[in-house]
Amino acid sequence: MNSTILVTILMAVKDAEFTLVKRAIDSVLNQDFKDFEFIVIDDGSVGDYKNDLLNYANQCDKIKYVYHANCGQSESINKGVLMSSGKYIAIIDADDEYKVNHLTKCLQEMSGADLIASTTQTVVDREEDYFVPDKKNPSKLIHVDDCILFATLFGKKEVFEKVKFESRYAADALFFENASKKFKTQKVDLRTYIYYRNNPTSISAVLKEKFSKSN
Numbered sequence: 093m094n095s096t097i098l099v100t101i102l103m104a105v106k107d108a109e110f111t112l113v114k115r116a117i118d119s120v121l122n123q124d125f126k127d128f129e130f131i132v133i134d135d136g137s138v139g140d141y142k143n144d145l146l147n148y149a150n151q152c153d154k155i156k157y158v159y160h161a162n163c164g165q166s167e168s169i170n171k172g173v174l175m176s177s178g179k180y181i182a183i184i185d186a187d188d189e190y191k192v193n194h195l196t197k198c199l200q201e202m203s204g205a206d207l208i209a210s211t212t213q214t215v216v217d218r219e220e221d222y223f224v225p226d227k228k229n230p231s232k233l234i235h236v237d238d239c240i241l242f243a244t245l246f247g248k249k250e251v252f253e254k255v256k257f258e259s260r261y262a263a264d265a266l267f268f269e270n271a272s273k274k275f276k277t278q279k280v281d282l283r284t285y286i287y288y289r290n291n292p293t294s295i296s297a298v299l300k301e302k303f304s305k306s307n
Contacts, residue, residue: 097127097128097129097177097178097179098127098128098178098179098180098199099125099127099128099129099178099179099180099181099182099195099199100128100129100130100131100172100176100177100178100180100181100182100249101120101128101129101130101131101182101183101184101195102131102133102169102172102173102176102181102182102183102184103116103117103120103130103131103132103133103183103184103185103186104133104135104165104168104169104172104186105132105133105134105135105137105145105186106134106135106136106137106162107137107138107141108186108187109187110141110144110145110148112186112187112288113145113186113187114148115189116184116185116186116187116188116189117130117132117148117149117155118189119184119189119190119191119192119194119286120184120190121152121154122192123190123192123193123194123195123196124192124193124195124196125193125195125196125199128154128178128182128195129154129156129176129177129178130152130154130155130156131155131156131158131172131175131176132145132149132155132156132157132158133158133160133168133169133171133172134146134157134158134159134160135160135162135163135164135165135168136159136160136161136162136163137159142159145157146159156175158171158172158175163259164259165242165257165263166256166257166258166259166260166263167257167259169183169257170256170257173249173252173253176249176252178249179248179249180198180199180202180246180247180248180249181245181246181247181248181249181251181252182194182195182198182245182246183242183243183244183245183246184243184285185242185243185287187288188243188285188286188287188288189286190284190285190286191213191284191285191286193284194282194284194285197282197284198210198246198282198284201246201278201280201282202246202247202248204276204278205247205276205277205278206247206248206250206251206271206275206276206277207245207246207247207248207251207268207271207275207276207277207278208244208245208246208247208277208278208279208280209240209241209244209245209246209264209268209277209278209279209280210244210246210279210280210281210282210283210284210285211237211244211279211280211281211282211283212236212237212241212244212283212285212286212287213283213284213285213286213287214236214237214287214289215286215287215288215289215290216289216290217290221289221290222235222236222237222289223235223236224236224239224289225261227261227262227265227266230261236287236289239264239265240264240265240267240268240279241264241285241287242263242264243285243287244282244285244287245264245267245268247271247275247277248275251271251274251275254274255267255270255271255274255275
């Protein structure tokens with residue numbers, strides 16, 4: 093790959109609905125900033141879904157498709173960092189999407205930071221879906237704007253090389269906290285990442301349902 097690439101975008105995916113994954117991929121390919129590579133990490137998908145994803149990825153030379161046995165999102169992203177060529181790392185969840193200027197806006201925030209996390213344009217079906225389990229007390233709910241969200245993280249590759257994601261709930265918040273001990277970090281208000289909270293199978297949605305029943 094070209095060693096002068098500025099941004100590497102990483103997406104880990106496993107058996108997600110293909111129409112949603114296609115939406116995510118297309119939103120990356122439609123960015124107004126073009127100096128990027130896109131690594132799609134298939135975390136153990138099977139059957140027709142795997143074939144659909146591979147065939148779609150092979151249509152674009154900006155996409156590198158990588159398959160491995162299931163190990164979870166955190167470890168998949170850690171492995172993607174090792175394969176990356178960009179000066180900066182960006183992430184996208186397979187069921188979300190970027191606005192067309194997401195990369196441009198993130199890069200504009202990097203003059204005073206090594207790593208940023210941003211707010212999102214959050215799509216919900218109900219008002220309560222703006223709230224997710226707190227990382228320190230999952231029985232307590234906090235607004236998504238007050239969270240560090242995995243796929244809004246954007247930063248210098250060296251941050252992702254020196255700080256690893258752990259396989260746990262709130263891996264994104266822990267990553268940001270650990271990075272803050274060594275690097276300049278900022279939470280910024282961009283809303284160029286479209287976060288779909290109307291997905292009942294997401295980790296946060298499942299945990300939220302679990303704790304609401306227990307209480």
